[in-house]
Amino acid sequence: MDADITIIGAGVIGLAIAAELADSRNNIYIIEKDVSHGRGISSRNSEVVHAGIYYPPGSLKAKFCVEGRELLYETCIKYHIPHKKTGKLIIAATKNETGKIEQLLQTARQNGVSSVSLIDQCRISEMEPNIRATAALYSPDTGIVSVHSLMDYYLQSAKSRGAEIVYGTEVVGIEQVPQGYKMSTVNQEGESFTFTTEKIINAAGLHSDMIARMVGKEYLLHYCKGEYFSIDNVKSGMVTRLVYPVPEENHVGLGVHLTLDLTGRMKLGPDTTYIQRVEDYRVDASKRDQFYEGAVKFLPFIHKEDIIPDMSGIRPKLQGPGEGFRDFVIREDLPGFFNLVGIESPGLTAAPAIAKYVKKMLKNLGEN
Numbered sequence: 001m002d003a004d005i006t007i008i009g010a011g012v013i014g015l016a017i018a019a020e021l022a023d024s025r026n027n028i029y030i031i032e033k034d035v036s037h038g039r040g041i042s043s044r045n046s047e048v049v050h051a052g053i054y055y056p057p058g059s060l061k062a063k064f065c066v067e068g069r070e071l072l073y074e075t076c077i078k079y080h081i082p083h084k085k086t087g088k089l090i091i092a093a094t095k096n097e098t099g100k101i102e103q104l105l106q107t108a109r110q111n112g113v114s115s116v117s118l119i120d121q122c123r124i125s126e127m128e129p130n131i132r133a134t135a136a137l138y139s140p141d142t143g144i145v146s147v148h149s150l151m152d153y154y155l156q157s158a159k160s161r162g163a164e165i166v167y168g169t170e171v172v173g174i175e176q177v178p179q180g181y182k183m184s185t186v187n188q189e190g191e192s193f194t195f196t197t198e199k200i201i202n203a204a205g206l207h208s209d210m211i212a213r214m215v216g217k218e219y220l221l222h223y224c225k226g227e228y229f230s231i232d233n234v235k236s237g238m239v240t241r242l243v244y245p246v247p248e249e250n251h252v253g254l255g256v257h258l259t260l261d262l263t264g265r266m267k268l269g270p271d272t273t274y275i276q277r278v279e280d281y282r283v284d285a286s287k288r289d290q291f292y293e294g295a296v297k298f299l300p301f302i303h304k305e306d307i308i309p310d311m312s313g314i315r316p317k318l319q320g321p322g323e324g325f326r327d328f329v330i331r332e333d334l335p336g337f338f339n340l341v342g343i344e345s346p347g348l349t350a351a352p353a354i355a356k357y358v359k360k361m362l363k364n365l366g367e368n
């Protein structure tokens with residue numbers, strides 16, 4: 001075999017796995033269709049290190065979010081990756097919503113997130129005098145991270161222990177052969193190349209269902225776009241924590257919320273819109289009223305003119321429109337063939353825990 005392990009996709013998931021698996025006894029390749037790493041979903045998200053509050057207890061999303069958060073902060077501190085534990089408030093504006101945040105507190109506790117607490121209006125005004133809310137769930141362990149610095153770290157860490165990355169090369173076919181797989185690729189000049197690998201880890205994000213289909217495994221991803229509007233920098237500093245309303249039903253999205261980047265710039269979003277399978281990242285400026293109305297309820301200091309169309313990302317959802325919660329799929333579907341499908345939020349937070357889980361699955365196969 002030309003390779004021991006081939007990882008398809010150099011997003012935060014593929015790179016975290018490469019960093020976890022790389023060692024001198026393994027011959028690992030990362031194949032990326034783009035010209036550089038981290039230009040897919042991983043470059044278009046909120047960069048939030050989630051605490052693990054929302055996800056159904058017992059789900060992989062809950063488990064890996066909680067484990068991943070701890071591992072992520074440890075890595076950030078150890079390797080000087082820019083991050084900040086900002087804390088987060090999930091706010092209630094009505095009595096009905098207060099009931100919902102109480103339920104969230106229960107879910108958080110069941111998920112092992114012990115640091116969250118309910119706070120009243122008086123405490124909210126001390127912490128964030130510029131927001132409007134009657135009660136809130138306070139999560140001190142939520143934060144933000146520079147996802148590009150994190151991915152750079154994972155890649156360097158993998159390369160320093162022998163992993164190799166091949167850019168501008170798309171996987172277009174996979175065939176099972178004795179002892180492994182034959183992979184067909186095409187580079188950006190249109191040249192074809194095939195090689196053999198003992199194991200495959202499919203971390204192809206928005207295309208992970210297509211990769212799975214190459215070996216006859218059926219998954220259907222729905223593309224769900226999330227658009228962001230930024231708030232004019234003159235308002236920077238008026239809020240210092242992330243602020244979320246109570247989440248949407250069925251875990252589709254988290255509602256129009258306020259996130260911060262590491263410079264303190266405020267952003268609203270992402271919203272949730274199911275789209276056709278096209279990677280269209282345009283932001284619909286006509287959504288400004290909708291974002292304004294969603295945000296002004298808890299950010300009374302903003303004006304419509306403060307809100308500017310910003311960026312968007314696309315979630316790879318197994319959950320179709322109107323359907324219920326779907327968990328991450330991380331599964332060995334064929335011998336030595338691991339599919340990671342539906343790795344939407346909290347995929348960034350969960351990445352280091354997912355990487356450890358994949359390593360464990362490989363160990364069970366007899367890999368060192």
Ligand SMILES: Cc1cc2nc3c(=O)[nH]c(=O)nc-3n(C[C@H](O)[C@H](O)[C@H](O)COP(=O)(O)OP(=O)(O)OC[C@H]3O[C@@H](n4cnc5c(N)ncnc54)[C@H](O)[C@@H]3O)c2cc1C
Pocket residue numbers: 008009010011012013014031032033034037038039040041042043044045046047048049050169170171172203204205206207208211225226270312313314315316343344345346347348349350
């Ligand atoms: C709007 C939005 C906001 C989010 N916010 C957060 C957040 O705040 N916190 C959080 O924890 N998570 C968040 N997430 C989720 C998180 O961003 C993702 O779970 C994570 O980035 C997924 O990484 P990935 O490596 O699976 O995918 P990607 O980063 O897309 O990487 C997959 C790679 O595979 C490559 N590829 C695809 N097909 C092929 C092929 N045939 N051959 C070779 N290469 C291929 C692609 O080019 C790509 O580089 C958010 C997601 C979205 C969309």
